[in-house]
Amino acid sequence: MTSSVHDDEAESLVGLGDETSEFLWAQPAQGRRGPKPKFSLDAIAEVAITIADDERLDAVTMQHVADRLGTTKMALYRYVPGRAELDAVILDRVLGEPEEPRGEDWRAVLTAWTHGMHSRVLSHPWSVELAQRPHTPGPRELAWFEAGLGAMSPLKLRGSEKLDLLALLVGHVMSLVRQLAATAAPEEALAAGLAPILAARAQDYPHTAAAFAEAAQEGAQDDALSFGIERILAGISALVAAR
Incomplete structure (x- = not known):
């Protein structure tokens, strides 16, 4: 990651490094003195997401966001160090918190989990690009990990196998969203x-x-989403039964 905050477009291509992760996970300062900030991180993220939805992800520049907010690019850097950090924030906001799992059937819970992920990402197809870049998950994205892994807690699977299962399900979702972004009915x-x-x-x-x-x-x-989920989980069910 470049050290210059002015190179925000170059930053976004590098992925999320340690500084970006620290920014994403930083807690708001308690009892902070001084005037109330003019903008909130949520408001900035909302503008950036709107730009990406209305135009494209490449259109989300620090300058464009600042223009929409009615401020200067330099003033925006007081809230967000650069484009890489902004990308991290908007990805985490787009994913949001997963819904609370219902029932104890792990296959049903993971099916709902995957459909939920698909719905969130499909609402903002450009988020696939951000999600598939090397990065450290933010708080909301990690909540998806926690929910998915929690559904697998009764299964006799190794930790690496549980993570691989999540990777399969998420990869299936991302691949289909990419196709749907290109055409409404790919098949x-x-x-x-x-x-x-x-x-x-x-x-x-x-x-x-x-x-x-x-x-x-x-x-x-065009029923590839459900078909893929069913086959992936059926394979895991067979593996668990064999053990």
């Missing part, structure tokens, strides 16, 4: 694009042609 779009090709060359790709034809008849396209 339908793929099928439409391949239709004339498979019609002309079905004999060269018989298994592909048959699979797409059957999927169209079943009307079961």
Whole structure:
């Protein structure tokens, strides 16, 4: 991470280092003297998130955020050291706190956990880029870890296996959100694009042609999220049963 607060665009490409993690986890000073700050970190984050939603993640610069707030870029640095720290804050705000788990069925809890993650990220597809950069999780993101791992507490899995399971579920979510950000119905779009090709060359790709034809008849396209969750958890269930 660059030491200059003016290089905020370069900072954002590096990922989150120790200084960024410290900023994200810092608690507000208690009994702080002096005038009340003009802006709050939540207000700054809300503006940055709105810019990313309305335009794109690349449009979230310190200057742009400052302009929206009606202040100067230098004044904004009093609240946020740079773009990397701002990225960390908005990712944590977008993820939010996970919902309280319901029931004791670990598969049902993890299914709801994954759907919840998907819903949060899909609301702000640009957050996938931030989530997949190397970084130290913030308080809200770590709450997702805690909730997911808590659902696995009765399972005979090693700690590394539990973390790998979360990585599989989150990776599944992120991959699908990336696809949905490009097109609302990726499987339908793929099928439409391949239709004339498979019609002309079905004999060269018989298994592909048959699979797409059957999927169209079943009307079961674009259900990759639930299918993936079910298969991942079924595999873990088999592993636990074998032990």
